[in-house]
Amino acid sequence: MLWKSADYSGWGRVLQAKGEIARPERQAALAALLDDGLLPAMGMRRSYGDAALNSDGRAVDMTRLDRMLGFDPETGILDVEAGARIGEIAAAFGPKGWLPAVMPGTGFATVGGCIGQDVHGKNHHHAGSFCEHVVSLTLRTAKGVVEVTPEKTPALFRATAGGLGQTGVILSARLRLLPCKGDVMVVTERRMADWEEFIAHLDTSRATYTVGWIDATAKGAALGRGVLEEGETGSGLMPQRIKRRKVPLDAPNFALSSPIVRMFNGAYYRRVPEKGRTVVRPISDFFFPLDKIHDWNRLYGKRGFHQFQCVVPLDQAPALRDMLGEIAGSGLASPLAVIKRMGPGRAGYLSFPMEGYTLAVDFPDRAAARELIKHMQARATEVGGRIYFAKDSLARPEEIPAMYPELDLWRKEVTKADPEGRLATDLVRRLKLRVAK
Amino acid sequence: MNRTWIILGATSSMARAFARAVSQEGAGVLLAGRDSEDLAALAADCRLRGARIAEAVAFDARRPDGFAAIIQRMEAEEGELNAAVFVGSMPEQAAIDADPSLIDGTVTDSFTGPARFLQMLAPLMEARGGGTVVGVASVAGDRGRLGNYVYGAAKAGFATYLSGLRNRLTRAGGHVVTVKPGFVDTAMTWGLPGMFLVATPEKVAEDIQKAVRKKRNVIYTPFFWRYIMLIIIHIPELIFKKMKI
Ligand SMILES: Cc1cc2nc3c(=O)[nH]c(=O)nc-3n(C[C@H](O)[C@H](O)[C@H](O)COP(=O)(O)OP(=O)(O)OC[C@H]3O[C@@H](n4cnc5c(N)ncnc54)[C@H](O)[C@@H]3O)c2cc1C
Numbered sequence: 001m002l003w004k005s006a007d008y009s010g011w012g013r014v015l016q017a018k019g020e021i022a023r024p025e026r027q028a029a030l031a032a033l034l035d036d037g038l039l040p041a042m043g044m045r046r047s048y049g050d051a052a053l054n055s056d057g058r059a060v061d062m063t064r065l066d067r068m069l070g071f072d073p074e075t076g077i078l079d080v081e082a083g084a085r086i087g088e089i090a091a092a093f094g095p096k097g098w099l100p101a102v103m104p105g106t107g108f109a110t111v112g113g114c115i116g117q118d119v120h121g122k123n124h125h126h127a128g129s130f131c132e133h134v135v136s137l138t139l140r141t142a143k144g145v146v147e148v149t150p151e152k153t154p155a156l157f158r159a160t161a162g163g164l165g166q167t168g169v170i171l172s173a174r175l176r177l178l179p180c181k182g183d184v185m186v187v188t189e190r191r192m193a194d195w196e197e198f199i200a201h202l203d204t205s206r207a208t209y210t211v212g213w214i215d216a217t218a219k220g221a222a223l224g225r226g227v228l229e230e231g232e233t234g235s236g237l238m239p240q241r242i243k244r245r246k247v248p249l250d251a252p253n254f255a256l257s258s259p260i261v262r263m264f265n266g267a268y269y270r271r272v273p274e275k276g277r278t279v280v281r282p283i284s285d286f287f288f289p290l291d292k293i294h295d296w297n298r299l300y301g302k303r304g305f306h307q308f309q310c311v312v313p314l315d316q317a318p319a320l321r322d323m324l325g326e327i328a329g330s331g332l333a334s335p336l337a338v339i340k341r342m343g344p345g346r347a348g349y350l351s352f353p354m355e356g357y358t359l360a361v362d363f364p365d366r367a368a369a370r371e372l373i374k375h376m377q378a379r380a381t382e383v384g385g386r387i388y389f390a391k392d393s394l395a396r397p398e399e400i401p402a403m404y405p406e407l408d409l410w411r412k413e414v415t416k417a418d419p420e421g422r423l424a425t426d427l428v429r430r431l432k433l434r435v436a437k
Numbered sequence: 438m439n440r441t442w443i444i445l446g447a448t449s450s451m452a453r454a455f456a457r458a459v460s461q462e463g464a465g466v467l468l469a470g471r472d473s474e475d476l477a478a479l480a481a482d483c484r485l486r487g488a489r490i491a492e493a494v495a496f497d498a499r500r501p502d503g504f505a506a507i508i509q510r511m512e513a514e515e516g517e518l519n520a521a522v523f524v525g526s527m528p529e530q531a532a533i534d535a536d537p538s539l540i541d542g543t544v545t546d547s548f549t550g551p552a553r554f555l556q557m558l559a560p561l562m563e564a565r566g567g568g569t570v571v572g573v574a575s576v577a578g579d580r581g582r583l584g585n586y587v588y589g590a591a592k593a594g595f596a597t598y599l600s601g602l603r604n605r606l607t608r609a610g611g612h613v614v615t616v617k618p619g620f621v622d623t624a625m626t627w628g629l630p631g632m633f634l635v636a637t638p639e640k641v642a643e644d645i646q647k648a649v650r651k652k653r654n655v656i657y658t659p660f661f662w663r664y665i666m667l668i669i670i671h672i673p674e675l676i677f678k679k680m681k682i
Contacts, residue, residue, distance in 0.1 A: 001627055001628035001629060002627075002628070003628055004627055004628030005628070023624070023627055024624075025448070025450055025453075025623075025624045026448065026472060026474075026475045027474070027475065027478070028472065028474065028475065064450060064624075067478045067479060067481065067482035068481065068482045068485040068486070069478055069481045069482070070481055070485075071485055081478070092485060092486050092487075
């Protein structure tokens with residue numbers, strides 16, 4: 001059948017939708033579908049909130065249009081369909097000495113989804129954002145199929161990069177891959193005793209890939225402790241473990257209760273020897289550590305969870321530390337908490353990155369956690385930072401223009417590309433992104 | 438070892454997963470079907486995943502005059518020749534009830550077309566002294582049911598054909614694997630009510646590869662369908678004929 005009636009949600013499972021989904025397996029089938037009018041596209045729905053949901057409407061699932069169409073070893077440019085997953089590209093090209101220039105923390109994200117959120121990776125401080133490596137893309141807008149490039153159609157490109165799918169359905173893209181030494185990672189892990197040490201190391205790290213795991217339950221003198229990971233690609237042989245685990249059931253609510261999380265975090269911190277260590281890992285383990293456990297979002301139980309992610313300017317690190325202090329004091333956080341220093345690289349009007357520090361923390365869905373997240377969203381806005389649409393399900397429309405000063409430029413392009421507003425998603429409606437003030 | 442697979446019905450998602458899996462191991466793939474644009478995309482994908490060669494080939498189960506050219510193309514490849522058959526069509530039973538002439542096309546797509554192709558290929562495989570044929574039949578062929586007995590009958594015919602072909606090719610060092618998938622997450626089953634325990638095409642492809650390596654004869658994929666079908670086959674006809682499953 002063409003349409004499947006489905007109840008579906010984003011990765012966090014808090015926001016739900018009910019609607020009809022088509023999942024074409026050929027470009028011709030997709031083209032025929034869109035001839036009847038544009039539809040919002042969805043990738044693997046790894047966005048936590050409602051970016052890829054269209055309640056009471058229709059949407060097109062792109063995941064079966066996932067082929068690599070051509071590669072030029074002279075330029076490193078890969079032509080690929082929008083539904084292809086980043087992890088598959090890395091697996092096919094890593095052994096040949098190439099990697100997607102930017103990879104988010106899950107290999108399940110599709111090329112279309114990475115463009116729609118202009119995602120960042122552990123190398124953002126060097127490489128910038130995903131769309132800075134997009135040479136061109138083919139986009140189906142209300143006017144038909146157009147070739148979009150940063151040079152020839154800069155405004156449309158900037159509205160599409162990080163544009164939440166609102167300019168059209170991305171059919172395929174040409175990505176400039178990055179040469180790498182091979183498909184293993186040499187990773188140096190070091191304990192960071194507290195916030196000051198962590199920030200100092202993030203500031204001076206020269207590694208190609210840098211990311212920090214932070215213990216969001218540690219308080220007082222230990223506030224901000226964690227593990228700094230620095231990685232370089234290398235060549236060598238690494239047995240590829242293909243065993244994936246599954247989470248068969250929704251976990252009970254106590255699984256992530258505060259004493260258990262504190263215990264886990266303590267053990268995770270001490271896993272790394274006091275003097276640090278250097279280990280060799282398969283690339284997928286370094287870049288996509290959680291992908292080994294399928295459906296790990298079920299660990300949060302039926303109620304689902306939120307991720308709070310914000311970025312603040314460099315000189316606002318103390319504000320970020322205060323937020324972390326509030327999180328630790330609340331006892332609400334899960335073990336998943338990440339800190340990174342970002343460079344200035346961003347390709348679109350609504351791209352998330354800015355030069356500064358970004359903090360991402362998961363919370364099981366509870367009233368107290370929602371309140372805390374909303375409070376921190378307000379704080380981030382006050383200090384000139386912003387929150388990430390890929391993770392959000394709680395922001396309020398009035399906060400957005402301050403966080404995203406180029407919103408009106410985006411709106412102008414979006415209105416041209418989709419004048420009838422057919423591409424609107426739950427997130428776009430919730431945050432009134434397309435409605436001018 | 439130089440291996441080449443001809444994949445009939447290569448635009449289906451199960452075939453796509455299988456073509457990718459053998460490409461990763463460095464085999465050559467000839468991707469046969471009707472949608473040449475789609476096949477060209479898949480061929481590029483297979484090449485980038487490691488296929489020795491990957492080409493689109495025009496194949497229509499209902500036009501047997503095109504078969505000889507494909508066999509010739511295969512002959513040009515040195516080494517082991519293999520075939521995997523994913524073709525088949527399943528009009529709704531109600532549509533067939535309204536227009537019985539649809540039976541002909543269903544049987545040609547799901548049984549006689551691919552059988553005729555394999556019949557032409559068999560001597561070549563015998564001459565090379567090896568190779569494997571993977572034939573995708575269906576659990577629907579294990580017992581005729583109200584919902585899709587024409588499709589089921591065609592697949593049952595194909596399964597019987599494969600059993601005979603196995604008998605023949607084994608003598609020449611070849612092998613035939615009969616695959617009976619249960620519910621698989623494909624365009625054919627997308628949105629159908631009553632689907633359960635649905636397998637991904639990648640899982641099916643993995644099972645098929647394993648069966649080829651281990652020279653299994655008949656596999657159900659996922660495996661538990663063997664037991665589901667065992668039960669269904671053993672329901673006495675007296676009862677079965679009144680059931681609606
Ligand atoms: C474990 C985990 C780790 C993560 N780590 C990171 C990280 O390190 N850095 C980071 O930046 N993000 C990260 N993310 C977020 C994730 O990368 C983004 O949400 C990404 O968009 C997911 O891709 P997707 O294919 O699932 O897209 P979806 O969530 O399905 O869609 C995202 C957006 O893109 C649009 N879209 C998708 N496909 C198309 C298309 N073909 N045409 C037009 N629009 C389209 C959708 O409409 C939607 O607005 C992480 C997520 C998880 C679950």
